[in-house]
Amino acid sequence: MAFDPSVLPKDFLVTSFQFTKNVHRDQYPSIDPTKPEIALDGKVVVITGASRGIGAKAFAPAFSKAGVKALVLIATSVSKLHAVEDEVKLINPSIQTLSLAVDITDNVSIEKAFSKIEKEIGHADILINNAGVSNETFGASFADEDPDVFWSNFEVNGKGTYLVTRAFIKSLPNPNTSAVIINMISGAGWVINPSHCAYGVSKLVAQQLTVNTAAAYPNMTIVALNPGLVDTDMVPPPLRPLGFDTPELVGGLAVWLSHPHAKFLSGRTLCAHWDVNDLLERKNEIINSSQLRMELVGPFGPQQFR
Structure with missing residues (x-):
C-alpha cells in the first residue's frame, strides 16, 4: 500500500487497518x-x-x-532516566525504581543489567521492548542510503529486541513461569514506503520474533504492538499532519495486555487503536484462525494443479 502522506485523510492510520468496530486515539x-x-x-x-x-x-x-511494585528503566543515558523516575514517583510514591544505562546491542551490557535487576529487585514479570531508532533520511532513495546507517536500524530494532528478550526469559525462575512481553513494532512495516524502508523493514524483525517466541513459550503472553502515531521526535515531518494518538492510549493498553484476559492475543500483532472489548468479542474467531499474523498469501499445494 503505497501512499503520499500529504494527500491522506487524518484518520488514515486508524481506518486503513481498522479491525474492530470501535477505534480510539485516546485512553478510554x-x-x-x-x-x-x-x-x-x-x-x-x-x-x-x-x-x-x-x-x-x-x-x-x-x-x-x-500500582506495580517496581519499574526498571533502561536507556543509554541515566541522567535522563532520573527525570522519568521523579515523574513516576509523583504518581506512585511507593514505587521502586531502578535506572540503568544499557547498550541493548551489547549482550554483556544486557546480562549485567538483568543480573543487577535480580539482585536488587528480583526477577521481572513484564518486559516492554520499546527502544528503537529510525536512522535514515526520510525521502532518500533506497540506493542512496548509507549502508551502515541503514543497517544500524537492525542493530537496535532487531538485535536489541532479541538480546533483551533472551535475557528477560533467562532471568525467569523457570521456563514455565508466566510472563508478559510487549514488542513495539510499526505500521511502517506493512506499507510500501521506499522513503522509510530501513525503519519499516527493521521493525518486522520484532514482529516475527513475537510469533516465534510465543510459539516457544506458550506459558507467556507475547504480543507485537503498533502504537499508532504518538508525538515523539521519531515521527517524520511528512506524517505529522495525520494527527497524533495520545501516550495514555498506548500506556493504558499495555497495562491491559499484561493480564490473563489478553493471553489469546499471544503471538499476534495489534494496533493501539483497536477497542479491547471488541477484541474480546472476537476472541474465538481470532484463536481459530490466522488473523493478526503476517503470512504468505496465495494458493499453495499440488492439489490446485490436479
Missing part, C-alpha cells in the same frame, strides 16, 4: 490503568527506551498508575 475506560480490575500490584516491569518518547510518556506513567 476499559484501559484506564487506575481501574482496580487491571491493577498490577507486586509486578516488576522492565521498559527499554524509557528516557524519552513513548517509554517516558506512555509506559512509565501507565504502569505507575497501575
